[in-house]
Each structure stands twice: as structure tokens, then as C-alpha cells.
Amino acid sequence: MSKKINLSLHIENWQLKKPFRITGHSYDSWDIVVVELSTDNIQARGEARGVRYLGENKESLIRQIEQAAHLIEGGVSRTQLLDLMPPGGARNAIDCALWDMEAKLAGQTIWELTNIEPTSVDTAFTIGIEETPELMALSATDASAYPILKIKLDGKQPVERLKAIRRARPDARLIIDANQGWTFSQLIEVMPALVELRVEMIEQPLPRNADSELEGYNSPIPIYADESCQHRGEFADAEKRYQGINIKLDKTGGLTEALLLAELAKKRGVEVMVGGMGGTSLTMAPSFVLAQLGDIADLDGPLLLKHDSGIKFDYNAEKMSLPHIFNLWCL
Numbered sequence: 001m002s003k004k005i006n007l008s009l010h011i012e013n014w015q016l017k018k019p020f021r022i023t024g025h026s027y028d029s030w031d032i033v034v035v036e037l038s039t040d041n042i043q044a045r046g047e048a049r050g051v052r053y054l055g056e057n058k059e060s061l062i063r064q065i066e067q068a069a070h071l072i073e074g075g076v077s078r079t080q081l082l083d084l085m086p087p088g089g090a091r092n093a094i095d096c097a098l099w100d101m102e103a104k105l106a107g108q109t110i111w112e113l114t115n116i117e118p119t120s121v122d123t124a125f126t127i128g129i130e131e132t133p134e135l136m137a138l139s140a141t142d143a144s145a146y147p148i149l150k151i152k153l154d155g156k157q158p159v160e161r162l163k164a165i166r167r168a169r170p171d172a173r174l175i176i177d178a179n180q181g182w183t184f185s186q187l188i189e190v191m192p193a194l195v196e197l198r199v200e201m202i203e204q205p206l207p208r209n210a211d212s213e214l215e216g217y218n219s220p221i222p223i224y225a226d227e228s229c230q231h232r233g234e235f236a237d238a239e240k241r242y243q244g245i246n247i248k249l250d251k252t253g254g255l256t257e258a259l260l261l262a263e264l265a266k267k268r269g270v271e272v273m274v275g276g277m278g279g280t281s282l283t284m285a286p287s288f289v290l291a292q293l294g295d296i297a298d299l300d301g302p303l304l305l306k307h308d309s310g311i312k313f314d315y316n317a318e319k320m321s322l323p324h325i326f327n328l329w330c331l
Contacts, residue, residue, distance in 0.1 A: 046096030095254025
């Protein structure tokens with residue numbers, strides 16, 4: 001990119017409708033780092049939250065972006081950025097802004113740049129951890145409009161919680177996410193119940209860097225890596241242990257690496273889920289592009305917010321569709 005680029009950044013705080021709990025953490029709001037690039041009369045944006053369990057936060061993202069600002073303003077390309085910055089939220093925000101800028105300078109959409117045909121995406125709706133199984137069942141009932149539920153679990157009463165949800169929602173397709181909260185022995189112990197409860201997928205049951213016992217395990221339910229597969233550099237180990245991977249742009253460090261990882265997974269016969277760390281419709285926009293290549297999506301972040309960004313995705317039950325006003329990112 002030969003034009004002079006100006007970079008600015010700021011932090012936005014987006015309040016959630018209710019506290020959102022996963023293994024070992026609870027959120028009342030999401031802090032989002034926003035990168036804005038401008039040249040001539042064109043403005044481009046990219047957003048990121050970072051990877052909390054790898055030590056990233058809004059302050060660390062800001063530091064990284066500020067350190068790389070001279071590269072961006074000097075016209076570095078997206079592919080060059082892969083070698084100049086590590087994977088993570090900072091590179092994600094910059095990479096997505098560069099895609100937006102590239103498309104607008106060319107007078108094209110992201111679909112034309114990537115040769116991907118856009119269509120609506122089926123997304124799961126996430127049920128966070130609550131104090132009791134009954135409260136989780138109530139949340140599942142409240143989400144009756146959504147046929148695919150992603151259930152967050154930890155090591156406390158996982159089967160009891162799932163049974164309560166299944167009683168409340170016998171119609172729902174269930175996938176579960178333990179966020180590294182189980183041991184291998186616990187996984188084996190609860191597996192018969194998971195099969196009986198018609199769980200369709202298990203995401204990251206064991207801790208990152210402590211999941212080697214999955215290698216050679218013939219699971220009756222597909223197991224997907226999340227924390228255990230950040231980018232292409234971690235794919236070789238992941239494909240030995242998992243049937244699928246959850247690709248998130250904050251982990252890969254942007255859409256550029258995410259597209260390459262999805263291509264690699266497809267070639268190797270590994271299923272692809274497209275998720276996110278939460279955020280607004282603008283945060284989800286690049287992931288929506290990637291989701292066209294996935295087998296399943298978890299892009300309900302905007303539905304968990306009290307208020308979304310100005311231009312929003314259309315959500316109709318599990319269907320996530322492009323906004324009627326085509327001015328969201330470079331879609």
C-alpha cells in the first residue's frame with residue numbers, strides 16, 4: 001500500500017445485557033480496541049479484544065499497536081505484517097483495518113477481494129455459566145428463538161447443568177465449551193451422559209498444553225480445539241488431538257492468517273468452527289467473511305450487548321445475515 005496512512009486508536013467499552021461467565025472468569029462489559037486508518041478521504045477500521053488467557057488486555061494491545069504504528073503509516077502490507085508482528089489482538093485490529101482500507105482504495109468489497117460468495121450464516125447462541133443448573137435452564141428457555149445453543153461449562157455439575165438444559169430445550173442442538181476446565185478422566189467419565197443428551201460437539205475440554213491424552217482417543221463426539229490452536233504454527237499438534245478447530249481472529253492475528261489457517265484445515269480434513277472473543281457487529285464483520293468457509297459458527301457476540309454498533313448484522317433465530325445498509329466495514 002503506497003499511500004501515506006495515518007493511524008489512530010482508542011478504547012470502547014460495551015456493556016453486556018447480563019454478566020457472562022466462563023471457566024474462571026466473569027464479564028459485565030467488553031473493552032474493545034479500535035484501530036482507525038485514514039488516507040485521502042478514506043477511513044478504515046478494525047477492532048479487537050485480545051486473548052485474555054495469553055495475558056493480553058487493552059493496555060498491552062495499545063502498546064503493541066503504538067510500537068507498530070510507524071510500520072503501518074509507512075505502508076506495510078497485510079502479508080508483510082505476518083512476519084513483523086506476532087499473532088494476537090493487536091495484529092488483528094491492524095490487519096482488519098488494512099483489509100477495510102485496501103477494499104475502499106480499490107473500490108471493491110471484501111467479497112471481491114477474497115473471491116468468497118456471501119450468504120447467511122447459522123450461528124450458535126451462547127449460554128454462560130450460572131450458579132445453578134436451574135438458572136442455566138432458564139437462560140436456555142429465554143433463548144427459545146435460537147435452535148443452536150453453545151453451553152459454557154466448568155468442572156462443577158456439568159452433567160446436571162446439561163440435563164436441566166435438555167429438559168428445558170428438548171428441541172435444541174447442543175454444543176458445549178469447557179474452556180479448559182476439565183481433566184481427561186472427567187471427560188471420559190461424563191462422555192456417556194453427553195452422548196445420551198445428544199451433545200453434538202465438545203470444545204476445548206482440557207487445558208492448553210495439557211491435552212496430549214486426546215491423541216489417539218476415539219471420541220464418540222467430535223472434539224474441537226480452541227485455546228489449543230491459535231494459528232498455523234499450532235495446527236500440527238491440534239490435528240493429532242482434535243477433529244475440528246475454532247478459528248478466532250484475535251488468536252490468529254487477523255483475517256489474513258485466519259483464511260490461511262482455514263484453508264490448511266480444510267485440506268487436512270479438519271472441521272472449522274468460526275468464533276470470536278465477543279464484540280460488536282463491526283468486530284464480527286471479518287469473522288463473518290471467514291464463516292463462509294466454516295462448518296459451524298459462534299458469532300452471537302452482538303446479541304449479548306445492551307447496545308450494538310450503529311450498523312448491525314441482521315439476526316433471525318440462528319440466521320446471521322448482512323445488514324440491509326451496506327456500510328459495515330467493507331462488506
